[in-house]
Amino acid sequence: ITKPPFVSTAGPQSLQDPVSVNVGGEVYVTTLDTLTRCRDSMLGAMFTGQMKDRHGNFFIDRDGRVFRYVLNYLRSNSLDLPEGFAELPLLKREADFFQIRPLLEEIQRRESGLAPGGPSGRGAMLNVDTESHVRTLHFNLKRGPDNYELCSCSVHVHTATVFCTARVFVDLLCSRFAYRGQEGTAAPRPRDGSRNYLHLEWAPCPQELPRDQHQKHGFRELHGEAGTELSDLRAFVEELLRVALAEGFRVDSVFPDSSDILNCRSLRFVRY
Structure with a gap:
């Protein structure tokens, strides 16, 4: 990346001394300590030396209006944006230019809706519908050479359909659950065409059925x-509750019996 033009000036300066920064015509007063808070960033590298423009200001040829949010983040380690802020892509581009990785990660979380201030705020809705059915399976069981016995057993097949307005939560569930079958271990995947949906189907192996x-x-x-x-579905719902509650969701409704959440058929969460 080509750095903005600077003019060198001599003389040591304390990290706590006020300095003026001209960012695209907007002048900010801050300290070198704040500007170099992330020392492995491009912004931190820019201020490792005493570089000023002809007016005595540090000069950076970037967008001056959004730089205030970059600077405030470095001051407080918190990204505080006004309600209805519509320039998140621009702020993300500036954070990427300055290579302030914690800020960039926070912006990416907001874009996904997982953090406060995302496209729909932190608010999100999560719906889970579960179902079980029994399938009778017939199979040949080898008792010895040329000796086969026709057997049958019941296999309980469970399904869960998950919908969440925060797509990143669906991705999180995919990382928390794992299928194990003939092809080995595999992570579930969101439904084709929409990362908001996840359909799970599994069947524990009965003791009387050879693996x-x-x-x-x-x-x-x-x-x-x-x-x-x-x-079973009870164990699945318990695992889902653990993940959802840790991500700030709260149970909103349970069907059919609100007092028996682990044996529900439909479950709804909300996050404000």
Whole structure:
């Protein structure tokens, strides 16, 4: 990246001394300590020496209006934007130019809706619908050479359909759950065409069913973050609650019995 033109001046200066910074015609008064807060950033590198323009101001040829938010972030380590702020892409470009990575990460979180001040604020809605059905499976069980027995067993197939207005939360769920089947371990993926939807389907392997038969019929188990197998919908809802509550969601409604959340068929969360 080509740095803005500077004119060198001599003389040491304290990090706490006030300095004037001319950013695209907007003049700010701050300290070198603030400007070099992120020392591995482009902005920090610009102020490692005493470089000033002919008027005695440090000069940076960038957008002066949004630089106030960059500067305030360095002062307070908090990104405070006015309500209805419509220049987040521009601020992101400036944060990327100055290579202030913590600020850039915060802006990316806001764009995704996970942090306060995102496109829809922090507010988000999460709906989860669950269902189970029993499938009778017939299979041949080898008892010995040329000795096969026709067997049958019941396999409980569970499904969960998740919708969240914050797409990043769906991505988070994909990283917390894992399928295990014939192809090994794989992370779930959002539904094609929309990152707001996630459909899960899994079937624990019954004790009377050989695992190779379980996998042969295309069944997959579902595991949680700690690798624990989610043997039924109750275990799934418990794992989902743990993740959702940690991300600031609160239970809004439970169907059919609000007093029995772990055995619900439909669950709605909200985050304000």
